[in-house]
Amino acid sequence: MKIVVLAKQVPDTRNVGKNAMKEDGTVNRAALPAIFNPEDLNALEQALRLKDKHAGSTVQLLTMGPGRAADIIREGLFRGADGGVLLTDRKFAGADTLATSYALSRALQKLQPDLIIAGRQAIDGDTAQVGPQVAEKLNFPQVTYAEEIVGYNGKEIVIKRRLEHGVETVSSTLPLVVTVHGSAAPCRPRHAKCLMKYKHSRTATEQQENPSPYYNESLRITEWGVADVGGEEQQFGLSGSPTKVKKIENIVFAAKEAKRLTAADKDVEELVIELIGNHTIG
Numbered sequence: 001m002k003i004v005v006l007a008k009q010v011p012d013t014r015n016v017g018k019n020a021m022k023e024d025g026t027v028n029r030a031a032l033p034a035i036f037n038p039e040d041l042n043a044l045e046q047a048l049r050l051k052d053k054h055a056g057s058t059v060q061l062l063t064m065g066p067g068r069a070a071d072i073i074r075e076g077l078f079r080g081a082d083g084g085v086l087l088t089d090r091k092f093a094g095a096d097t098l099a100t101s102y103a104l105s106r107a108l109q110k111l112q113p114d115l116i117i118a119g120r121q122a123i124d125g126d127t128a129q130v131g132p133q134v135a136e137k138l139n140f141p142q143v144t145y146a147e148e149i150v151g152y153n154g155k156e157i158v159i160k161r162r163l164e165h166g167v168e169t170v171s172s173t174l175p176l177v178v179t180v181h182g183s184a185a186p187c188r189p190r191h192a193k194c195l196m197k198y199k200h201s202r203t204a205t206e207q208q209e210n211p212s213p214y215y216n217e218s219l220r221i222t223e224w225g226v227a228d229v230g231g232e233e234q235q236f237g238l239s240g241s242p243t244k245v246k247k248i249e250n251i252v253f254a255a256k257e258a259k260r261l262t263a264a265d266k267d268v269e270e271l272v273i274e275l276i277g278n279h280t281i282g
């Protein structure tokens with residue numbers, strides 16, 4: 001089984017500072033500490049479990065982002081993935097979910113996987129749109145909110161979904177797009193052997209910019225741009241994005257803004273009146 005995990009490098013939203021946004025309304029990713037999107041780690045674990053069960057299967061990571069997003073591929077390699085592709089090009093910058101899913105789907109058409117596993121949601125955009133959009137663009141069926149990929153019998157894959165009021169078990173044929181919920185099993189830690197093997201893995205650009213004497217071709221992380229994935233240029237990046245992020249700001253509650261309430265009807269009633277009054281509800 002050829003599995004591709006969609007993994008995003010996200011700003012650690014626990015740390016949004018004042019220069020988080022650029023003048024043009026796009027996120028200033030260089031100014032924010034970057035992490036592996038949490039639910040994409042759950043997605044990676046589901047992929048690695050399938051690889052453990054089905055000999056000959058491979059797990060590749062696919063991430064779209066600036067050069068430093070190669071860290072996402074390395075992190076996946078350290079945990080047991082077989083390789084990855086960094087989709088990076090200035091023409092991808094400023095992409096909303098439509099343009100992001102278009103670029104990812106172009107790369108996936110080139111990779112031809114049997115199974116695509118994404119996280120349910122990224123902690124920065126928070127839209128949970130990319131997984132389903134990729135499925136639509138590839139005309140693949142999709143199973144979202146997966147909590148566990150139970151198994152694959154060569155014909156059908158069985159998946160448990162985490163829903164609001166319980167768990168639902170569904171099955172599908174391949175190819176398929178699955179999005180994984182944070183209630184799924186946590187990702188296994190880095191494996192010492194994989195860490196030793198891949199610690200000098202890098203993209204050609206990284207090797208050019210900061211050569212490592214330990215680097216060799218077998219440690220190359222594939223880098224693709226618009227020219228490698230083809231497609232209609234105006235559908236990539238800012239030009240392909242009907243949604244523009246106008247402004248994000250860091251909301252820090254000051255102590256005086258907090259109010260302690262009891263469960264008494266009077267307190268609850270006053271709170272509801274206040275929330276309606278400031279248009280938070282109603």
Ligand SMILES: Cc1cc2nc3c(=O)[nH]c(=O)nc-3n(C[C@H](O)[C@H](O)[C@H](O)COP(=O)(O)OP(=O)(O)OC[C@H]3O[C@@H](n4cnc5c(N)ncnc54)[C@H](O)[C@@H]3O)c2cc1C
Nearest residue numbers: 006007064095096097118119121122125126127128129130
């Ligand atoms: C505060 C904020 C608000 C935003 N609001 C919107 C909005 O309302 N509408 C909109 O269209 N865009 C919005 N964006 C832009 C959006 O974040 C980007 O388009 C982003 O690349 C994808 O959307 P997302 O972060 O919501 O990801 P989600 O759709 O939540 O991601 C779901 C999954 O898709 C995969 N995935 C997502 N991005 C990538 C990637 N770059 N590489 C590999 N896999 C990936 C991951 O597996 C991820 O778990 C917003 C951005 C910010 C910072």
